[in-house]
Amino acid sequence: MTAIRELNGAEALARVPELAEVLRDCVEGGASVGFMLPLAEGRPEAFWRKVAAGVAAGERHLFVAEDAAGRLCGTLSLVIDLPDNQPHRADVSKMLVHRRARRQGVAERLLRALEVKARELGKTTLVLDTVTGSDASRLYERLGWQRAGDIPTYALMPDGEPCSTTYYFRLL
Template sequence: MRTLNELDAAGLRAEADALAEVLRDCVLNGASVGFVLPFPHEEARAFWLGLLPSLERRERRLFVMRDGEGAICGTAQLVLGGMPNGRHRAEIAKMLVHSRARRQGVAQALLRHAEQCAREEGRTLIVLDTCTGYQAEPLYLKLGYQVCGTIPDFAAMPDGTLGATTVMYKRLA
């Protein structure tokens, strides 16, 4: 049975290696989530540990999904920080699902949980960006996200080629 929970700074420190494995798996399988090949474990771990200050300031919330054995199989972040004129919105960042757990509802559960937490934080708008034409895009559309537009050549894919990004939003009831 899967479980979904939130990690605080101490939890992130304890799970940095497991989170690094999920991130590396996604990048090695072609996900455009900010990194290019080669992508060593140490670089993935450093990314996660770099989030500690924003977690400690409660500007970011980190959610993880664990599989039946307790291993992290997915993660998503809700970014809450921002300027005073943007405190009504939040951003979904680094929605990652390990290849062994894809197409099993992990991303949908993480996203719905992040949306609920955004509502509890008083946010009425949620934004995200996703690699155009990849498997996450239809999921976001299915869950009510609207397309703002597409930016060509926005980011390098893991192999270094440039790819487009679709920017999306959803109003939270």
């Protein structure tokens, strides 16, 4: 069974190599999550060190999924460092599930844990974006997220192909 838990800044920093491996696997598997192939040496680790610093600073909450052996197999962030006029809102960022753990409910469980935390923090509006028509978009729609709209050629896939992005929101 996969365990979902929130990491503090020190825990996130200690697990940078595992977080980087999940990111690397997702990008190499074709996920458009802000990184291009080939991944520059050390780029995933640098990204996660920055995330860990954001967790330590109270700018975001980082959730991870661990498999039965304790290996990290998924991650998701709740970004709360937003402008003063948006104290009720948070962004959902970097839903990543290692290919070995997909289709086992990991993404749904990560998202549910994040939503509980958002409610605890008094957040009432969550926003995220994902590749239009992706498995992730189907998951969000199944879980009650509302489609706000699509932006054509918004980003690139890791291989350089343009892709459209769909924005979703959820009112808690």
